[in-house]
């Protein structure tokens with residue numbers, strides 16, 4: 209039922225060729241396994257490959273992704289600031305930048321809460337500022353499922369009401385669930401009878417980010433992780449084809465990765481007495497609050513030119529970052545030059561690896577984007593765009609009406625739809 213609604217809406221928007229029965233980009237070469245498969249409507253699958261910098265696609269180890277890009281739509285996508293995992297995953301599914309959706313860092317503190325927000329926090333209070341796309345879909349009767357996504361375990365709206373909304377199917381985050389188990393879970397969901405089959409699915413892979421942190425973006429292990437995730441997506445594409453399940457795949461990364469080294473660090477305790485401020489986050493940026501009576505002293509030391517780092521009062525953060533008005537952002541932000549790290553004190557051991565969180569327009573932070581499926585024309589390369597545009601795209605693919613008041617308009621996708629429908633206007 210829900211999928212039928214989706215198809216009708218999607219067909220109205222995209223002038224799709226009747227929500228066709230072709231597989232992801234190709235006509236099925238063999239008859240579908242189930243007798244009713246010919247009636248299957250396209251599912252939208254949002255795939256995040258955490259930390260997949262756009263240029264990883266050109267390492268020659270990702271044949272599936274290259275094929276999907278060539279037969280679909282691709283382009284460089286800029287993350288939102290800060291180029292961290294949780295802020296950007298929430299932007300991708302809400303269309304708002306972190307300053308507005310409230311997940312302003314991977315670690316947060318708030319005067320209203322004793323508990324610190326970490327990546328394990330599922331208290332809806334932290335998340336409730338903006339509904340993710342699956343909440344609107346569920347409320348519209350469109351079934352959704354999450355094979356991991358930051359925030360998909362949160363009972364959205366639960367802070368202000370007795371109950372919250374989660375995807376109909378979701379899985380608690382656990383890195384030990386391997387890539388093929390993740391893919392098989394998605395395929396199992398799509399094997400279900402139509403009444404309980406999702407129309408929108410998220411799928412998340414962490415290993416490219418993990419390898420990038422440990423071995424750096426140029427490490428052989430990072431390239432190997434790219435190859436492994438590509439193979440997993442190849443299994444997904446083959447599984448969809450075998451099911452006769454048409455799919456619009458939207459494949460994204462939350463940010464890129466820059467090489468870091470213990471030789472490129474800024475030790476905050478060499479600039480200001482560490483007893484004079486409270487640190488909230490350190491790394492590619494540092495956010496901190498001067499302690500009572502210490503604001504002038506801390507500002508005098510930090511709000512001056514530094515090599516490889518710039519600090520601002522939150523109200524003075526350059527407008528292009530769209531960051532600084534949320535109460536969860538501490539009073540002072542220091543941002544490192546890509547490749548540099550801001551630490552509480554100098555590192556004790558030599559180390560090298562990779563990190564992200566830098567200026568969201570830095571080329572090292574460029575993220576992967578590929579869209580492929582019956583909704584999309586083939587062979588389109590987009591001009592650079594920002595990740596706030598993904599949410600309007602998802603709403604259209606899922607069959608939800610355009611949302612007002614979000615930060616992305618999806619106009620960049622004008623002209624990429626099969627049948628020529630434009631995303632900006634109906």
Ligand code: AMP
Nearest residue numbers: 292293294314327328357358359381414
């Ligand atoms: P970052 O520090 O920005 O690189 O964050 C990446 C980390 O986020 C990875 O180590 C993932 O294991 C973790 N992560 C991704 N999704 C989730 C989730 N849904 N819940 C908890 N942690 C997650």
Ligand code: ZN
Nearest residue numbers: 258259293462
């Ligand atoms: Zn990430």
Ligand code: ZN
Nearest residue numbers: 259293417421
């Ligand atoms: Zn990371």
